[in-house]
Amino acid sequence: MHIPDGFIDGTTSLGAGVIAAGGVGGALRQSAARLKDRQIPLAGLVAAFVFVLQMLNFPVLPGMSGHLLGGALAAILMGPSVAVVVVSVVIILQAMLFADGGVSALGLNLINMAVVTTLSGWFMFRLVRAPFRPSRRAVLGASFVAATLSVVVSAVMFVVEYAIGGVGGVNLFNVLLLMAGSHLLIGIGEGFITVAVVGAVLQARPDLVFGASDLRAEGSPRLPMKRFWILAGVAAAMLVSLTVFASSNPDGLQWVAEQTGLAQEAQGSLIATSPLSNYGAAGLSDGAGRIVAAAVGMVVTFLLGWLTFTILRRRSPV
Amino acid sequence: MSTSISVTDLTFSYPGGLKALDGVNLQIGAGERVAMFGPNGAGKTTLVLHLNGIHMPPPGRVVVGGTPLDDTSVMDIRRRVGMVFQDPDDQLFMPTVRQDVAFGPANFGVSGDELDQRVLDALGAVEMVHAIDRAPHHLSLGERRRVAVATVLASKPEILVLDEPSSNLDPASRRELATILKGLDVTMLMVTHDLPYALELCERAVIIDAGKLVADGGTRELLGDPDMMAVHRLELPYGFDLKAV
Amino acid sequence: MSGGHAHALHIHGHSVVHRLPGHLKVAALFLFVVAVVATPARAVWAFGLYASVLGLVAGLAGVPVRFIARRMLVEVPFLAFALLLPLVGEGPFLEFGGVRLSEAGVLAAWTILAKGSCGVVGSILLAATTEIPNILAGLNRLRAPKAIVAIAGFMVRYLEVISGEMARMRVAMAARGYEPKAFWQVKALATSAGALFIRSYERGERVYMAMVARGYAGSMPTFGDVLTSTADVVRALALPGLAVITAAVALVVSG
Ligand SMILES: Nc1ncnc2c1ncn2[C@@H]1O[C@H](COP(=O)(O)OP(=O)(O)OP(=O)(O)O)[C@@H](O)[C@H]1O
Ligand SMILES: [Mg+2]
Numbered sequence: 001m002h003i004p005d006g007f008i009d010g011t012t013s014l015g016a017g018v019i020a021a022g023g024v025g026g027a028l029r030q031s032a033a034r035l036k037d038r039q040i041p042l043a044g045l046v047a048a049f050v051f052v053l054q055m056l057n058f059p060v061l062p063g064m065s066g067h068l069l070g071g072a073l074a075a076i077l078m079g080p081s082v083a084v085v086v087v088s089v090v091i092i093l094q095a096m097l098f099a100d101g102g103v104s105a106l107g108l109n110l111i112n113m114a115v116v117t118t119l120s121g122w123f124m125f126r127l128v129r130a131p132f133r134p135s136r137r138a139v140l141g142a143s144f145v146a147a148t149l150s151v152v153v154s155a156v157m158f159v160v161e162y163a164i165g166g167v168g169g170v171n172l173f174n175v176l177l178l179m180a181g182s183h184l185l186i187g188i189g190e191g192f193i194t195v196a197v198v199g200a201v202l203q204a205r206p207d208l209v210f211g212a213s214d215l216r217a218e219g220s221p222r223l224p225m226k227r228f229w230i231l232a233g234v235a236a237a238m239l240v241s242l243t244v245f246a247s248s249n250p251d252g253l254q255w256v257a258e259q260t261g262l263a264q265e266a267q268g269s270l271i272a273t274s275p276l277s278n279y280g281a282a283g284l285s286d287g288a289g290r291i292v293a294a295a296v297g298m299v300v301t302f303l304l305g306w307l308t309f310t311i312l313r314r315r316s317p318v
Numbered sequence: 319m320s321t322s323i324s325v326t327d328l329t330f331s332y333p334g335g336l337k338a339l340d341g342v343n344l345q346i347g348a349g350e351r352v353a354m355f356g357p358n359g360a361g362k363t364t365l366v367l368h369l370n371g372i373h374m375p376p377p378g379r380v381v382v383g384g385t386p387l388d389d390t391s392v393m394d395i396r397r398r399v400g401m402v403f404q405d406p407d408d409q410l411f412m413p414t415v416r417q418d419v420a421f422g423p424a425n426f427g428v429s430g431d432e433l434d435q436r437v438l439d440a441l442g443a444v445e446m447v448h449a450i451d452r453a454p455h456h457l458s459l460g461e462r463r464r465v466a467v468a469t470v471l472a473s474k475p476e477i478l479v480l481d482e483p484s485s486n487l488d489p490a491s492r493r494e495l496a497t498i499l500k501g502l503d504v505t506m507l508m509v510t511h512d513l514p515y516a517l518e519l520c521e522r523a524v525i526i527d528a529g530k531l532v533a534d535g536g537t538r539e540l541l542g543d544p545d546m547m548a549v550h551r552l553e554l555p556y557g558f559d560l561k562a563v
Numbered sequence: 564m565s566g567g568h569a570h571a572l573h574i575h576g577h578s579v580v581h582r583l584p585g586h587l588k589v590a591a592l593f594l595f596v597v598a599v600v601a602t603p604a605r606a607v608w609a610f611g612l613y614a615s616v617l618g619l620v621a622g623l624a625g626v627p628v629r630f631i632a633r634r635m636l637v638e639v640p641f642l643a644f645a646l647l648l649p650l651v652g653e654g655p656f657l658e659f660g661g662v663r664l665s666e667a668g669v670l671a672a673w674t675i676l677a678k679g680s681c682g683v684v685g686s687i688l689l690a691a692t693t694e695i696p697n698i699l700a701g702l703n704r705l706r707a708p709k710a711i712v713a714i715a716g717f718m719v720r721y722l723e724v725i726s727g728e729m730a731r732m733r734v735a736m737a738a739r740g741y742e743p744k745a746f747w748q749v750k751a752l753a754t755s756a757g758a759l760f761i762r763s764y765e766r767g768e769r770v771y772m773a774m775v776a777r778g779y780a781g782s783m784p785t786f787g788d789v790l791t792s793t794a795d796v797v798r799a800l801a802l803p804g805l806a807v808i809t810a811a812v813a814l815v816v817s818g
Contacts, residue, residue: 006678042767044717099686167671193753200757413696425778
């Protein structure tokens with residue numbers, strides 16, 4: 001997912017650079033008090049940890065593997081602002097020292113992997129936790145959903161960037177399906193690993209899990225529910241409008257209409273890896289159908305999360 | 319002989335509630351080399367961390383070279399007490415050896431040519447000048463230990479505190495380090511499980527057990543007291559003959 | 564979807580390129596890449612010129628072609644994507660050896676291939692000729708936020724320590740017959756990652772102690788700047804400057 005130079009056009013990359021600088025700068029300012037002293041070496045060690053974790057390829061299904069992004073995990077462990085800074089450092093050094101991700105695409109990569117995964121992961125985490133009492137189970141369930149969706153959101157972000165400044169020639173809806181679908185699978189892997197890591201840390205050093213600080217603090221205030229339901233509404237509205245945008249996009253409609261010729265075979269193989277491809281193939285050709293598809297994807301993720309945790313909990317104390 | 323380190327009635331508990339130090343008293347004279355023995359978890363590292371204000375008294379008192387350790391004196395005392403930690407990977411945290419050795423004196427306000435000279439002198443004392451531009455993590459463990467010693471020598475401390483300096487070193491590196499330590503003109507407190515090493519380097523030794531100072535005397539005498547040794551889980555290596563050294 | 568590597572790409576050497584100050588090289592790479600990205604893809608000649616610029620730098624620095632080629636593997640997923648574009652793209656189409664290729668797709672594939680490769684080779688050359696501390700010092704001089712550079716320094720320092728710990732854990736697990744094939748089996752792996760996090764964090768705490776013991780009071784000392792001569796500036800920026808001019812010409816001619 002490290003975008004190379006030239007994949008997205010110059011203007012978009014530049015714009016992304018400005019936005020990323022703003023985002024990372026904001027995170028730096030937010031975390032300044034904590035980063036000042038003791039957290040600098042800590043953040044460096046955690047950055048090295050995230051880097052090493054990203055080298056860890058995990059099997060998603062037999063024959064298919066993905067690697068961790070770690071944004072949601074970092075946010076749950078360190079808090080969102082420090083996490084943005086930490087993952088940014090990882091992304092910057094990957095570009096500078098390892099030629100992984102283009103220098104001109106640094107802004108894009110920072111947005112996708114350092115800012116969006118981290119913040120969306122944190123946001124989902126808080127959101128899922130909001131209605132429940134603070135408990136280990138709630139933290140782990142929320143971690144799963146947050147990590148899974150953060151990967152999907154990051155993939156969608158990539159498609160948005162591709163839509164704005166990608167070199168053309170391919171229809172966007174196709175790219176969206178491919179990216180969101182494959183990343184839902186990768187995201188589930190990310191979810192599992194994130195949960196296991198958070199669970200292990202929660203067991204040995206619960207004080208190190210920022211997102212669970214309310215578990216041990218005696219009577220620390222509960223999450224401000226009202227604010228989170230407002231944010232949840234905003235998120236839902238964004239999701240719906242994004243889906244509508246994607247589906248009302250002429251490219252998308254054209255794709256459905258254009259199911260003939262050589263392009264069809266190629267597309268067939270391209271999206272075969274996507275679980276959502278079934279929904280497309282089932283003839284959900286209108287915007288409403290796609291919204292349903294997206295919603296189903298979300299619901300399935302949530303359900304999977306809960307299911308996993310009831311099972312895991314019964315078997316062993318994670 | 320003037321007193322270099324004076325610890326009085328020092329007690330310390332970790333947040334978990336565990337009492338790691340329990341009324342420790344210890345005086346070390348200027349220029350003395352003292353070994354500290356004790357089983358794992360006895361509180362040795364904890365005591366040593368008090369000597370340059372990473373943990374602070376009270377309860378108890380720590381006086382270094384006549385200056386009581388408190389919030390106002392702590393920076394000065396950190397300069398005068400050099401700490402070599404148990405794991406050199408914790409101690410060497412900068413990207414290059416040069417920057418690592420310069421870290422201490424730079425924090426204490428040394429800069430420019432004098433800083434460069436300090437770095438060279440300190441690395442010279444441990445015979446590691448050739449590694450000045452290398453990354454610490456590319457050095458062998460023995461070399462890292464030596465550089466770790468240099469990082470504190472660069473601040474020109476009066477007192478050197480070493481936490482298990484010989485652990486995991488091969489026999490040659492262990493010997494080289496001993497030669498270097500013997501050549502330094504400082505007061506030295508050395509935490510160690512390596513009893514022959516202590517015998518070679520330190521004329522005096524103390525034993526800490528369960529947070530209490532339980533013995534203080536000549537190294538040779540302590541090591542020659544089998545009852546005392548057994549009670550505090552101390553053992554000389556197999557075949558080691560005290561009288562032969 | 565490429566994973567990273569714990570060992571940076573540095574190749575030891577004393578060439579002109581190696582000796583340039585880090586901040587100039589970082590700036591040069593940035594300038595070069597921006598020029599490449601801004602060049603219209605149809606100006607094929609311009610990319611020929613960029614390739615020669617890169618070849619020249621590689622030659623001066625003594626970075627072997629094989630080394631560069633091997634490192635270019637990080638680009639592969641995107642190249643695969645690029646090669647699919649002519650097949651999945653939309654009309655108008657052109658026939659090529661009996662295969663119907665999308666015109667826009669072919670151009671897009673070329674864009675990704677050409678620009679991406681120039682960028683990745685440029686980055687490889689920077690990493691190959693610049694020691695990590697010099698890159699960090701360079702970022703410092705280019706006014707990257709202090710906290711970012713300081714954190715980066717610690718990260719670089721402990722990368723191998725932590726990946727070593729990770730590798731040992733995996734070996735220990737493999738020694739006991741653990742080899743995950745699907746994601747429902749990764750729990751043990753992830754639990755060890757949890758242990759790794761705790762170890763990393765606790766090491767962070769000990770490092771902090773070691774820093775405090777040597778007088779750290781919240782800000783990292785900065786060490787003397789490398790002197791930058793005008794000649795260095797000229798040397799570092801000449802070729803990227805050429806690339807910028809090329810890009811400008813290409814924009815006028817083909818844009
Ligand atoms: N950060 C900490 N938090 C809580 N307890 C601690 C901490 N560090 C040490 N302890 C406990 O304090 C006691 C003394 O530990 P200390 O590290 O001083 O022992 P030590 O004599 O240095 O042991 P060793 O020979 O193994 O290095 C031990 O029981 C240890 O578990
Ligand atoms: Mg100890």
